[in-house]
Amino acid sequence: MSVAEVPTVFIIDDDAGMRESIHDLVESVSLHAESFSTAQGFLSGERQDGPSCLVLDVRLPDTSGLDLQQELSRAGIRIPIIFITGYADIPMTVKAMKSGAVEFLTKPFREQDLLDVIHRALRCDRGIREKQKQLAELQKRYGTLSAREDEVMNLVVSGLLNKQIAAELGASETTVKIHRGRVMQKMQAKSLPDLVRMADRLKISPHR
Incomplete structure (x- = not known):
């Protein structure tokens, strides 16, 4: 040491x-x-x-x-x-x-x-x-999201389905799926519950 x-x-x-x-x-x-x-x-x-x-x-x-x-x-x-x-x-x-x-x-x-x-x-x-180190790493990953990916992540962790997110953003469901995949990849989330936990640690307020 x-x-x-x-x-x-x-x-x-x-x-x-x-x-x-x-x-x-x-x-x-x-x-x-x-x-x-x-x-x-x-x-x-x-x-x-x-x-x-x-x-x-x-x-x-x-x-x-x-x-x-x-x-x-x-x-x-x-x-x-x-x-x-x-x-x-x-x-x-x-x-x-x-x-x-x-x-x-x-x-x-x-x-x-x-x-x-x-x-x-x-x-x-x-x-x-x-914990502080892990949070800093999480914030770094979150900072790599584009504005649209940030919106999609917020809606995903709020529990909305892809078709609901598409309607909310005025985009196609296919486009939403692409953004959602990028969010999961950039955040290194293994599952939706994993992404929700990350959002909670980042204090991202769910979309209402």
């Missing part, structure tokens, strides 16, 4: 002892660790585009972990977050989990518990990245 492929665990904790302890723990299992004492330090740093997760203390000198979670979400930065805190309460935990946190650990916690959650978070991140 190349350096770029080694997952990165970001750690934000103003407690130097805790930060260094987690950093060493992460690197002991052959993962890359990057540590910060403040949220701003993390936000200002350059991050490689690879599998990652964030171990985040709830209370920081410059902001709260929950506020940073919201800031990252607004910025479109999708990174699985593991909260750690010495004084968790139920409302705080519920808010963090509802906003997409992977886990909420209360100090002191077992090292193995943290490692288990980190590995789960990294699996989650890999899954998200794979």
